[in-house]
Structure formats: C-alpha cells, structure tokens
Amino acid sequence: EAGVAQSPRYKIIEKRQSVAFWCNPISGHATLYWYQQILGQGPKLLIQFQNNGVVDDSQLPKDRFSAERLKGVDSTLKIQPAKLEDSAVYLCASSLGTTQETQYFGPGTRLLVL
Amino acid sequence: AQSVTQLDSQVPVFEEAPVELRCNYSSSVSVYLFWYVQYPNQGLQLLLKYLSGSTLVESINGFEAEFNKSQTSFHLRKPSVHISDTAEYFCAVSLAVLSGGYNKLIFGAGTRLAVHP
Numbered sequence: 548e549a550g551v552a553q554s555p556r557y558k559i560i561e562k563r564q565s566v567a568f569w570c571n572p573i574s575g576h577a578t579l580y581w582y583q584q585i586l587g588q589g590p591k592l593l594i595q596f597q598n599n600g601v602v603d604d605s606q607l608p609k610d611r612f613s614a615e616r617l618k619g620v621d622s623t624l625k626i627q628p629a630k631l632e633d634s635a636v637y638l639c640a641s642s643l644g645t646t647q648e649t650q651y652f653g654p655g656t657r658l659l660v661l
Numbered sequence: 662a663q664s665v666t667q668l669d670s671q672v673p674v675f676e677e678a679p680v681e682l683r684c685n686y687s688s689s690v691s692v693y694l695f696w697y698v699q700y701p702n703q704g705l706q707l708l709l710k711y712l713s714g715s716t717l718v719e720s721i722n723g724f725e726a727e728f729n730k731s732q733t734s735f736h737l738r739k740p741s742v743h744i745s746d747t748a749e750y751f752c753a754v755s756l757a758v759l760s761g762g763y764n765k766l767i768f769g770a771g772t773r774l775a776v777h778p
Contacts, residue, residue, distance in 0.1 A: 551704070580766075589665070589751050589768030590705070602763050638704060645763035646755075652697075652704035 549573065551653035553639050559659045565627035568656045572621070572641030578602070579616055580650060581624050582638040590638055596622065597645055626658075634660045665754050667769035675777050676744055682737040682772045684752030693755035693764070694735040696726055699771075700748045708750070711735065722746075747776045 552571040560566050572579050578597050582590035593612065595603040598619040607614070611630070616622040626633055636657050640650040668683040686692065693712050697705040709720040716728040726737045735752060752769040 587670075587770070589753075589770050591768070592765060595763070595765070597763070602761065603758070603765060640705075646757075649695075649707050649710065650766060652706070654702075654704045 551639055551641055551651055553637075553653035553656055555656055556654065557657050557659075559661065560629055561661050562631055563628040565625065566629055566658065567623050567625045568637050568639075568658075570622045570624070570639030570653060572639070573651055576641035576643055576651075577619070578642045578645050578648075579622050580640040580642075581614055581622070582640065584636040584638055584655070586635070593624070595645075602645060629658075629660045631660050634658055665752055665767050665769035667752055667772050669772050670770065671773045671775065673775045673777060674742055677741045679740050680738065680742050680746075680774065682750050682752075682774065684735045684737065684769060686733050686735065686752075686754045688733070688754060688756060690757055690759070694726075694728055695753040695755065695766070696720075696724070696735070696737050697751045697753060697768075698748050699751065705751065708737075742774070742776045744776050744778060746774060749773050 554569050580595050581593045583593050584590045593607045594614045596616040599616050614624045636655040638655045639653045642648040642650045664687050666685045674680045695710045696708040698708045699705045709718045711718050711728045719725045724739045728735050749771045751771045754767050755764045
C-alpha cells in the first residue's frame with residue numbers, strides 16, 4: 548500500500564514570495580491533515596479536512612495561509628506572502644476517520660524562507 | 662488548556678542500556694495516547710498507542726509504554742536500546758473536540774534519543 552506522498556521535498560524562497568505544497572493521502576482515507584513543524588518543536592495542526600470539508604482550521608494563519616482539498620482526495624497548502632517565521636517542515640497526514648484512528652504521515656516538505 | 666510535556670529534550674544513552682522517555686499530559690477529558698518516532702529525513706511513524714484496556718502497550722521493536730491516569734503520564738521505555746533506535750520521539754494526545762465530533766492530535770516538543778556505541 549502506498550503511503551502519503553508530498554512534493555516538493557525541499558523549497559527555498561525569499562520572503563514575500565508565494566509557495567505551494569501538494570499532498571496525496573493514502574487511498575480511502577477520508578481525513579487529511581496539514582501540520583507545521585518548526586525546528587525543535589512538535590508538529591502543530593494547521594488544518595484538518597474530512598473529505599473535502601474543513602473540520603478544524605483554528606490555528607491556520609488565514610491572512611497568508613490557505614488550503615484546499617478539491618474532490619476529497621489530494622490537497623494543496625499555499626503561503627502567500629511568506630515570512631521568515633514560516634521556515635519549517637510542513638507535514639501532511641491522513642487517517643480513515645476523525646476520532647482515534649492512527650494518522651499516517653508523509654515525509655514532509657522542508658521550507659526555508661530567506 | 663490541554664498540553665503535552667516531554668520532560669527531556671535530549672537523552673544520550675549507551676547501546677544495550679535501558680532508556681525511559683518521559684511524557685506527561687494535561688486534560689480534563691478522556692484521551693487517547695500515542696508515541697510517534699521520526700528517523701532523520703523521514704516522516705513520523707506510529708510506534709505504539711493506548712486507546713483503552715490494558716494500560717501497558719507494546720511495540721513490535723521492544724518499546725513499551727504505560728498509561729498512568731493518576732499521574733497523567735505515558736512514559737516510553739525500552740530495556741536495551743540499539744544504535745538503530747537513534748531518532749526523535751514524539752508523545753501525542755488525541756483530544757475529543759466535543760462541539761465538533763472529532764479528535765485533535767496535540768504533540769509534545771519531542772525527545773531526541775542518541776544511542777552511542
């Protein structure tokens with residue numbers, strides 16, 4: 548069974564530029580998550596989708612971050628404009644449901660904002 | 662507010678020695694508990710989880726963790742570590758968001774386990 552796929556693996560941009568990340572979850576997983584992992588910290592949930600609807604986006608900086616999951620399968624996370632403090636690893640995860648099911652993580656996208 | 666505290670940011674240990682990685686949480690509702698491991702340049706992988714039943718849970722590679730409700734802890738242990746266990750370990754709590762009918766995973770800051778020969 549294929550795991551969670553993410554691209555790109557690495558991205559370097561200058562501040563005020565825009566960037567987009569892509570995630571393809573495990574087939575059949577209804578729930579998709581985007582996390583931000585800053586160096587030295589644990590992952591922090593940015594947004595959680597159930598199929599193509601948003602379940603939780605309470606910690607998403609909506610003035611610059613946006614995410615969508617059209618058709619309830621793959622998803623994109625966008626940052627526009629990027630700030631220095633957005634430098635982090637962006638992790639995508641998926642699970643069968645929204646309660647106690649195990650979340651399966653992709654390899655992440657490492658973003659450096661200069 | 663709910664939180665997860667991993668008391669040690671780094672744990673150095675010699676190969677074949679025992680190790681304990683500590684995790685405490687604060688929550689006013691029932692929780693599910695997880696340990697994830699992150700090897701260098703890889704995503705997080707589930708190591709073990711406690712949902713209900715026996716408070717002692719084990720993984721396939723020799724790790725175990727015990728849920729202690731009175732002390733709100735879920736410490737991870739291994740009696741004899743290998744070089745290959747070198748990684749970052751994250752404790753996480755799945756909290757029920759009652760108003761939304763879903764769970765939210767809250768992670769600790771992580772403990773870097775460094776196993777030396």
